[in-house]
Amino acid sequence: MAFSQAEVLAGLAEIVNDETGIATESVQLEKSFTDDLDIDSISMMTIVVNAEDKFGVKIPDEEVKNLITVGDAVNFIVSAQG
Amino acid sequence: MSQPVLNQYDVVKYSRIYSLGAARGDLTVTNDDIAGPIDSSDEWIRQRTGIITRKRASADRSLMDMAVEASNEAIKKAGIDPSEIGAVLFSTITHPFATPSAATLLAEKIGANPAPAYDISAACAGYCYGIAQADALVRSGMAKYVLVVGGEKLSDFINPTDRSISFLLGDGAGAAIVGPSDFPGISPTVWGSDGSHWDAVSMTGSLIDFRDGKVAWPTLQQEGQTVFRWAVWEMAKTAKKALEVAGVQAEDLSAMVTHQANIRIIDELAKQLKLPESVVVARDIVYTGNTSAASIPLAMHALLESGEVKSGGLALEIGFGAGLAFGAQVIVLP
Numbered sequence: 467m468a469f470s471q472a473e474v475l476a477g478l479a480e481i482v483n484d485e486t487g488i489a490t491e492s493v494q495l496e497k498s499f500t501d502d503l504d505i506d507s508i509s510m511m512t513i514v515v516n517a518e519d520k521f522g523v524k525i526p527d528e529e530v531k532n533l534i535t536v537g538d539a540v541n542f543i544v545s546a547q548g
Numbered sequence: 549m550s551q552p553v554l555n556q557y558d559v560v561k562y563s564r565i566y567s568l569g570a571a572r573g574d575l576t577v578t579n580d581d582i583a584g585p586i587d588s589s590d591e592w593i594r595q596r597t598g599i600i601t602r603k604r605a606s607a608d609r610s611l612m613d614m615a616v617e618a619s620n621e622a623i624k625k626a627g628i629d630p631s632e633i634g635a636v637l638f639s640t641i642t643h644p645f646a647t648p649s650a651a652t653l654l655a656e657k658i659g660a661n662p663a664p665a666y667d668i669s670a671a672c673a674g675y676c677y678g679i680a681q682a683d684a685l686v687r688s689g690m691a692k693y694v695l696v697v698g699g700e701k702l703s704d705f706i707n708p709t710d711r712s713i714s715f716l717l718g719d720g721a722g723a724a725i726v727g728p729s730d731f732p733g734i735s736p737t738v739w740g741s742d743g744s745h746w747d748a749v750s751m752t753g754s755l756i757d758f759r760d761g762k763v764a765w766p767t768l769q770q771e772g773q774t775v776f777r778w779a780v781w782e783m784a785k786t787a788k789k790a791l792e793v794a795g796v797q798a799e800d801l802s803a804m805v806t807h808q809a810n811i812r813i814i815d816e817l818a819k820q821l822k823l824p825e826s827v828v829v830a831r832d833i834v835y836t837g838n839t840s841a842a843s844i845p846l847a848m849h850a851l852l853e854s855g856e857v858k859s860g861g862l863a864l865e866i867g868f869g870a871g872l873a874f875g876a877q878v879i880v881l882p
Contacts, residue, residue, distance in 0.1 A: 506596060508812045511773045515781055527774045 598811020
């Protein structure tokens, strides 16, 4: 069963909260992981791996650098569900 | 006339690590000392790596000096004569000669001549590769005692402006004596490689390119995110497999001694393995830095010296790095 954009955003917000302590309501589509949420590259990779587990998708290493905003990640996950 | 029957080695049932030795760089390098060229700060480096200081060797303290010092300590603590050493294995990526090996010179310097001696190039997995081979050499009967050294002078191969790995690195050597045992002291090793990520931790160029003026002096570099993902989630699988083949559970361990790559890798790996609080997790990186092949024996030596773990306990040791190469085994602490 595919996750909707809203479900992916909510799930991703929980993962970000678990890794960094950032409040889930702060994890919004237009927020930049680096500039707005202050998430470093190592935490980003932990978030990516946990998102892969949660949503059953594969996010290649070379794709991670393209995930600038939360929206980028949500859209990638939604489309990668196949 | 009938053909004679060949002699073969008499096998030995068990092996163990008898002792460890350690030598570190003589300089304590703070984060402030190196933050300038990478436009960083003490806080940034601590937060991303866990390192407060790293040990580096001054110009007149060589890789061989540290290897000899660590080896002599291990030999003395093992209570053996160096002439009894049947093989010398030197894991290193920073011996500055393609040939001859560092191991033959080390054997000569510690009084183990004419023992067979060779280097192992498995980067941060090198010490675990060495223990695996020493275990095999001892139990096959090929050698009574084997000296395993993991040693690096990484500061010869760093670029002060590199933000990927150079600021993590330190210098040192750790040594172990492996020999025959009345009880199982070294589990089967889970080891392997993944050359599909050959470039994930690498040099900035070859020595041929350097000779031809195409690159500056080659230094270490890494793809941090790729390495982090592999080092945590793939190595968690390797660690679990190592426990399984050893026939032990995580709660049976006294310690987990990983390659001291980065505190974030160490902590996440411990989290993935759901280690109980009773298991001491080695964090020697905080004051030593990442010393590649030397990091596991240095960290284990520090835990034993401080009394945080005791001789006779079980430790999971897992090395991983350039290659990519990895190796893990459970050992009885010397």
